Amino acid sequence: MSNNVLDKTDVTLLGAGCASLSLASRANELEDYDFTVIDPETHLAQDHIWGFWQMPWLSAAVLISRKKWYNWKIITTDKAVLHTTEAFPYSAINRNDWISDCFEKAIDNNVKFKRELTKECSSQVLDSRPPKIPKDNMLQHFVGYEIQAEKDVFDDTTAILMDFRCDQSLGMHFIYFLPFSKRQALVESTLFSPKKAVPEFYDNAIKTYLDKIMFTKSYKILRKEKGVIPLGIFEKRNPLYDGIGGNGGAIRPSSGYAFSFIQKQIDKIIKSSKKTKKLMVSSPHSKFELCMDRIFIKVLRKYPLIAPDIFIKMAEKLTGDEFAKFLSGEANYKIWLKVIYSMPKTPFIKASHEILKGTDPKW
Numbered sequence: 616m617s618n619n620v621l622d623k624t625d626v627t628l629l630g631a632g633c634a635s636l637s638l639a640s641r642a643n644e645l646e647d648y649d650f651t652v653i654d655p656e657t658h659l660a661q662d663h664i665w666g667f668w669q670m671p672w673l674s675a676a677v678l679i680s681r682k683k684w685y686n687w688k689i690i691t692t693d694k695a696v697l698h699t700t701e702a703f704p705y706s707a708i709n710r711n712d713w714i715s716d717c718f719e720k721a722i723d724n725n726v727k728f729k730r731e732l733t734k735e736c737s738s739q740v741l742d743s744r745p746p747k748i749p750k751d752n753m754l755q756h757f758v759g760y761e762i763q764a765e766k767d768v769f770d771d772t773t774a775i776l777m778d779f780r781c782d783q784s785l786g787m788h789f790i791y792f793l794p795f796s797k798r799q800a801l802v803e804s805t806l807f808s809p810k811k812a813v814p815e816f817y818d819n820a821i822k823t824y825l826d827k828i829m830f831t832k833s834y835k836i837l838r839k840e841k842g843v844i845p846l847g848i849f850e851k852r853n854p855l856y857d858g859i860g861g862n863g864g865a866i867r868p869s870s871g872y873a874f875s876f877i878q879k880q881i882d883k884i885i886k887s888s889k890k891t892k893k894l895m896v897s898s899p900h901s902k903f904e905l906c907m908d909r910i911f912i913k914v915l916r917k918y919p920l921i922a923p924d925i926f927i928k929m930a931e932k933l934t935g936d937e938f939a940k941f942l943s944g945e946a947n948y949k950i951w952l953k954v955i956y957s958m959p960k961t962p963f964i965k966a967s968h969e970i971l972k973g974t975d976p977k978w
């Protein structure tokens with residue numbers, strides 16, 4: 616439906632989370648469209664951190680990010696790899712800082728907000744409500760504490776992206792540690808498995824890590840966060856609408872990273888709008904990446920105990936810049952070859968064979 620007076624195309628954004636508000640905040644770049652966000656006030660959700668590597672399409676997020684690290688580590692029981700970068704620091708932003716910033720920009724850009732989707736709502740609906748996830752699908756699930764230690768104990772120059780020195784009995788498990796200062800850090804217990812663990816599992820993992828690895832017993836918990844991120848390719852929530860964000864395939868199946876890919880997806884929507892009246896939404900991941908991720912997830916599901924070895928070997932083969940590009944979906948063939956070369960061959964061949972046979976379609 617076209618708005619007769621101004622001849623603008625109406626677009627409804629269903630949901631008011633990351634994808635929807637990120638797009639609404641850029642309505643000024645889409646002058647031929649009128650946006651309405653359907654928000655049953657859910658944008659006011661619990662705060663948490665979004666981590667991403669600083670890439671050219673993330674400059675707005677970088678401006679209000681909380682901290683960046685030019686060094687990061689991957690650690691197993693017997694090895695540690697330190698990556699350094701100048702070009703692509705790992706950055707952290709608070710969800711509510713980003714969402715508020717987007718919300719204000721959307722209002723300035725005359726985006727309308729409504730509680731419910733009504734019949735007179737438009738033409739094109741971009742649906743950001745989460746898709747339905749099949750039972751027994753692979754998940755990334757985590758609990759994090761933001762803590763304040765009593766003394767200066769942390770090395771705040773280096774983020775720890777994965778520390779596998781924790782209980783591996785329920786699937787691939789690592790601690791994600793973002794030191795915001797020498798005293799303040801986010802400590803997250805993260806599992807990749809089809810089943811969530813009991814809350815005590817994550818809590819114990821965090822406490823044990825702080826005690827035994829960080830030698831920190833005295834601290835205050837400032838905030839808690841938790842999440843479940845589905846890993847795979849899913850049917851859209853409603854086949855009649857175009858999906859965006861997690862409902863539009865933006866979550867990278869092999870890592871659960873989504874924030875950066877959502878911004879990439881929105882960039883593509885804006886660029887393609889110059890050519891068509893209807894906004895074109897596509898996956899920010901290539902078919903090749905999705906195919907490789909499928910095999911990778913199958914390996915993690917079947918052989919979780921080799922996960923620490925897989926990640927440390929991959930990190931050893933790549934430089935910091937290559938690692939950042941790989942996890943941001945910017946790997947060239949040289950990076951891909953290094954990654955493939957670093958992987959243990961037998962589990963990957965077995966997993967590929969199973970996928971080709973089609974006997975187990977699960978992610």
Ligand SMILES: Cc1cc2nc3c(=O)[nH]c(=O)nc-3n(C[C@H](O)[C@H](O)[C@H](O)COP(=O)(O)OP(=O)(O)OC[C@H]3O[C@@H](n4cnc5c(N)ncnc54)[C@H](O)[C@@H]3O)c2cc1C
Pocket residue numbers: 629630631632633634635653654655657658663664665666667743744745840841842843844859860861862871872873874875877
């Ligand atoms: C705690 C947590 C930490 C994360 N950390 C990272 C990270 O570090 N890096 C990263 O890249 N990714 C991270 N992610 C993953 C990803 O970035 C987020 O899930 C992201 O919010 C997905 O954006 P989205 O717009 O697709 O979905 P959401 O932001 O979840 O937005 C969906 C919206 O739809 C609304 N909605 C649902 N049902 C209805 C309905 N019936 N009617 C109207 N609205 C509805 C929801 O309330 C919500 O507002 C994290 C996720 C969580 C939960």
